[in-house]
Amino acid sequence: MGNGVSAYGSYLNMVALNVFIYEVTDSALAAGLFMAVRLMTSVVSGFVSGRLVSAYDRKRLMVGADLTQCLAMVALLIAPEAGRAGLLYVLAVVTGFCSTLSGVALRSSIPEIVGSELRVRANSLLATGRSLAMIAGFASAGLVVAQFGYVAAISLDAASFAVSASVLMALPIRTKAAGPEEGEPGGGKPEEGEPGGEKTARRRQAGSLLLLRAAPVLAVMIAVRAADGLGSSSHNVALPVYSSALDPAHPATFVSQFWATWAIGNIVMQQICGRWAGRGGRQGPGERAFAIGACVMSAAFIVVFAGLPTGVAVAAALVAGMADGLTEIAYVSRLQAAPDAQRGRLFGLSASVENTGFGLGMLVSGALLDHFRPLHVVGLLHGVAIVLCLAMFVVLVRYGRRERPPADAARERDVPSSVESEAR
The missing domain is CATH 1.20.1250.20 (MFS general substrate transporter like domains)
Structure with a gap:
C-alpha cells in the first residue's frame, strides 16, 4: 500500500x-x-x-x-x-x-x-x-x-x-539475509583497519561479475531489458504522432484508449502470475516465459502502429499489456533468485541499463520520426528486442537451461560459496 x-x-x-x-x-x-x-x-x-x-x-x-x-x-x-x-x-x-x-x-x-x-x-x-x-x-x-x-x-x-x-x-x-560469521563473504562488517574489509569488498564485487559470467542467460535477460527500454521509448514517442494522424480533431483519443487497454492487460496478467505461483508451490514464469513474453510484447506494439482498424489495434494493446506484465514478473523474480550478496548490484545494474536504453531510445525515436512513419520507427526499435529474444533462446538451448523447481531456486542461495572461492 x-x-x-x-x-x-x-x-x-x-x-x-x-x-x-x-x-x-x-x-x-x-x-x-x-x-x-x-x-x-x-x-x-x-x-x-x-x-x-x-x-x-x-x-x-x-x-x-x-x-x-x-x-x-x-x-x-x-x-x-x-x-x-x-x-x-x-x-x-x-x-x-x-x-x-x-x-x-x-x-x-x-x-x-x-x-x-x-x-x-x-x-x-x-x-x-x-x-x-x-x-x-x-x-x-x-x-x-x-x-x-x-x-x-x-x-x-x-x-x-x-x-x-x-x-x-x-x-x-x-x-x-542473515549474514555468515564475521569476516566471511556477506558477513558482518570488519573493524576499521582490518585487512579483511578490503578483501571482502573485492570478493563481493568479483562475485557479482562471476555470477553474470556463470549465468549467461541472466546477462542476456538484462540485455533484453535494455532493448525493451529502447522499444518502449519508441512507442511512447510515436503514440502522439500516430494518434494525431488518425484523428487530427481529437489527437488524445487513441492515446487514451491505448494506455487504458494496456493497463488492463498488464494488471490481469500480473494477477494471473501471482495466483498461479500461489497454487501448489508453483514457481511462476521462468526464463523461457520471459523470452516468449518479450517477443510477443514487441510484436504486439508493432501491430498497434500497423494502420489496422481501431478495434484490432486496441486488442493488440491488450496483448502487449499482458505480455509486459508477464515479462516484468518473470524478470524481477529471476533476478531475486540470485544470492542476497549480489542481488543489490544486479538490480542496480539493471536499473542503469534499462534507463540508458529508454533514454537512448527517446533520442533516436525523436530523430527518426522526423523522417519516417511511426510504424517504421517502432518496428525498427522493437525489432531489436525481438532479435535479442531469439538470441536468448539460442543461449537457453545451448546451455540446456530448464525452468527450475522451487528447490533449485532455493539452492541458488548457496551459489556464493563456489563463486567466492573462484573470486579468491
Whole structure:
C-alpha cells in the first residue's frame, strides 16, 4: 500500500511537474532539460544504488529516500518564485536518485521480506499496485491541477512519500539475509583497519561479475531489458504522432484508449502470475516465459502502429499489456533468485541499463520520426528486442537451461560459496 501510494504521487507529478516547469520557465527546452537531468541521474544512480543496498540497511535507505523526496517537494512549495526555476533541476536530481535507490532496495529486499517461495506473488501485488497508481495518477493529474492548482498536486506528492515512509517505519520487516560469521563473504562488517574489509569488498564485487559470467542467460535477460527500454521509448514517442494522424480533431483519443487497454492487460496478467505461483508451490514464469513474453510484447506494439482498424489495434494493446506484465514478473523474480550478496548490484545494474536504453531510445525515436512513419520507427526499435529474444533462446538451448523447481531456486542461495572461492 505504501509503495502504491508513493507511486500515485510520482505519476501525478510526472504530468503536473512537466507542465509546471513550462509555466515557470516559459521554455520547452527547459522542460526537456528537466526530464533529461532526471533520466541521466537515474542512469548513474543505478550503479551507486547497487553498492548502497549491498552495504547498508535497505529499510533505512527506502525510508530515507522517501523522506528526502518529501522534503524536496516541500522545499519547492515554500521557495520564492524567483528561485523555483533553479530549484527544479535540483529536484530532478533528488527524485531521479531517490526513486532509483528506493526501487533497487525494495526489489532486492522482497525475498527476505516474504521468503523466496512467495516472491512471485509479492512481485505481482507490487506491480499491480504500481499499475493502478499509474492509472489513477495520470487520470487525476489534469483534474487536480485544473481544480486546485500546482500547489495541491505537489503537496499530494509530498504527502504520498510521507505515507510510504511511515508505512515502512511501522512494519517490522527484515530486508537483508542473515549474514555468515564475521569476516566471511556477506558477513558482518570488519573493524576499521582490518585487512579483511578490503578483501571482502573485492570478493563481493568479483562475485557479482562471476555470477553474470556463470549465468549467461541472466546477462542476456538484462540485455533484453535494455532493448525493451529502447522499444518502449519508441512507442511512447510515436503514440502522439500516430494518434494525431488518425484523428487530427481529437489527437488524445487513441492515446487514451491505448494506455487504458494496456493497463488492463498488464494488471490481469500480473494477477494471473501471482495466483498461479500461489497454487501448489508453483514457481511462476521462468526464463523461457520471459523470452516468449518479450517477443510477443514487441510484436504486439508493432501491430498497434500497423494502420489496422481501431478495434484490432486496441486488442493488440491488450496483448502487449499482458505480455509486459508477464515479462516484468518473470524478470524481477529471476533476478531475486540470485544470492542476497549480489542481488543489490544486479538490480542496480539493471536499473542503469534499462534507463540508458529508454533514454537512448527517446533520442533516436525523436530523430527518426522526423523522417519516417511511426510504424517504421517502432518496428525498427522493437525489432531489436525481438532479435535479442531469439538470441536468448539460442543461449537457453545451448546451455540446456530448464525452468527450475522451487528447490533449485532455493539452492541458488548457496551459489556464493563456489563463486567466492573462484573470486579468491
